[in-house]
Amino acid sequence: MNLNNAGIRYEPDEKPPLPIIVGLGIQLAILNISVTILVTTVVMRAAGQEEAYLSWAVFAAVAVSGLATALQALRLGRLGMGHVLMMGSSGAFIAVSITALTEGGPGLLATLVVISALFQFVLSDRLSLFRRVLTPTVSGTVLMLIPLSVMSAVITLLNDVPEESPALAGPLSAFATLLVMCGLTLKATGALRLWAPLIGVIAGAAVAASFGLYDVARVAAASWIGFPGIEWPGFDFSFDTDFWALLPGFLLAAVIGTIRTTSSAVAIQRVSWRSPKAVDFRDVQGAAAADSLGNLLCGVAGTIPNTAYSNGASMAQLTGVATRFVGISAGAAFLALAFLPKALALILAIPGPIVAAYLLVLMAMLFIVGVQMVVRDGIDYRKGLIVGISFWIGVCFESGEVFPDFFSEFAGGFLDNGMTTGGIVAIILTIFAENAGPRPDRVEVALDLSALPGLREYFDKFASLNGWEEPMASRLQAAGEEVLLTLLRRGEDEGRRKRRMVLFARKEGDEAVLEFITAADKRGNIQDQAALLGAQAEESCIEEEVSLRHLRHLATSIRHQQFHGASIVTVRVKAPRIGSSPG
Helix, strand or coil, X not given: CCCCCCCCCECCCCCCCHHHHHHXXXXXXXXXXXXXXXXXXXXXXXXXXXXXXXXXXXXXXHHHHHHHHHHHHHCECCXXXXXXXXXXXXXXXXXXXXXHHHHHHHHHHHHHXXXXXXXXXXXXXXXXXXXXXXXXXXXXXXXXXXXXXXXXHXXXXXXXXXXXXXXXXXXXXXXXXXXXXXXXXXXXXXXXXXXXXXXXXHHHHHHHHHCCCCCHHHHHHCCCCCCCCCCCCCCCXXXXXXXXXXXXXXXXXXXXXXXXXXXXXXXHHHCCCCCCCCCCHHHHHHHHHHHHHHHHXXXXXXXXXXXXXXHHHHHHHHHCECCHHHXXXXXXXXXXXXXXXXXXXXXXXXXXXXXXXXXXXXXXXXXXXXXXXXHXXXXXXXXXXXXXXXXXXXXXXXXXXXXXXHHCCHHHHHHXXXXXXXXXXXXXXXXXXXXXXXXXXXXXXXXXXHHHHHHHHHHXXXXXXXXXXXXXXXXXXXXXXXXHHHHHHHCHHHCCCCCEEEEEEEEECCEEEEEEXXXXXXXXXXXXXXXXXXXXXXXXXXXXXXXXXXXXXXXXXXXXXXXXXXXXXXXXXXXXXXXXXXX
């Protein structure tokens, strides 16, 4: 499988022509606003809320989604990630939100959403502590399950046509959309490929209009500019039994929302560069923090929480445009549409079969992004088992046929969502796999040349305890020395401040896994630098290049995770065959 993104025409910080920015931004806004309106409407109507509050909740959800989407692309300090990451109402909160509205009303919902948003802020700030749980295996599995959770809606939309319509109206509209989108994406080059999704929708709409499926009357009846009456619900601070009964469900939904946002953030990074780059987890933290802020605003406004949608990654692969300016455009379009009822009606009047065909293509691309994420990280029998079991359990629970008498009532039917269930299973299996083996050895040293003798002695002892002979001990010592030297050179601009390094070492089969943890630095990613050693190095970096070349020779893999507050280098070293050189 080719994992390069040679089709990317515009990387995140590159600026394409304005028509492309605006056109793709409007496409993404159109696709996501319908989902946001639908999810919010379903929750409010299922809970029996009045039309005035429904109108306010929909307006607030759309407006906050636009602000959060623009913030993700802008990246202000530690808020946002500088990529196209669409935000919209979260399906993970549907069940618990309906229950909160039914049991305690909008005030209770607002209070629980605010608390869950504050919990998400903590998760985003401490994301490095969850690095062994929110792995590429877990994130990739969640991304593979998102299309599964959407497929039921796609099937419903395919059949969403008036009863009096001709039998071929829906199928032909969907087929025209699918044919044009896929045909242009596969065959077109240059600018035409960029407009493939929009041209496909227009083609489908033209076919639908010929059968009378497009709801022109709905568009004509809507006003041009409008603002709903303010129905702010306030907060319920009674903290009664309803609050405490619902709080665990909201916190669990917040965890699932964070997983989805981090998975989507990793996915958009994976597909945004022409040459593969290591994931920058500082950007992932920024995405989770912006999601948390959006949810806080949702709670203050009294509507259901946001989450990240992954179709920005699908759109980038489909069109070759990954510039963050498209995200800014999409956020602005989202926000503008909140005040334009006629524009909303124009979007919502698009027949269901056309929306279904559009979603089908994007979800297919998203599934492949999830597969690529798992494969890029390297897949062994443990990871394969986690992905396989989690995915198929998600499939089973999405069907609603797994012990329905029990799970339909458990946590308000929370586990009926395949993405939620599969994601939880993937987390549990990952935690079990991490803790099933022997506990890793730990040592803490000064990040200084004076630590070298102690590290050599530590690796001698570690190799002996795990049954490895002198060649492996020598290889471990060499790898540890090169990592230390590389980290020292990267910390030269830190002045005289003394830094510490924590080393965790464990045995996995015939490999040693070494994890070096230090305070964060602002230099580039070691994993990327090791992968690009073929390029001409700057004279000032020759020593660091030599260390990285030697380290790459010694290690089977090098992974560098950069968080706010922590820098983690994970190196795998394979035991040499008897009689071979230790490197």
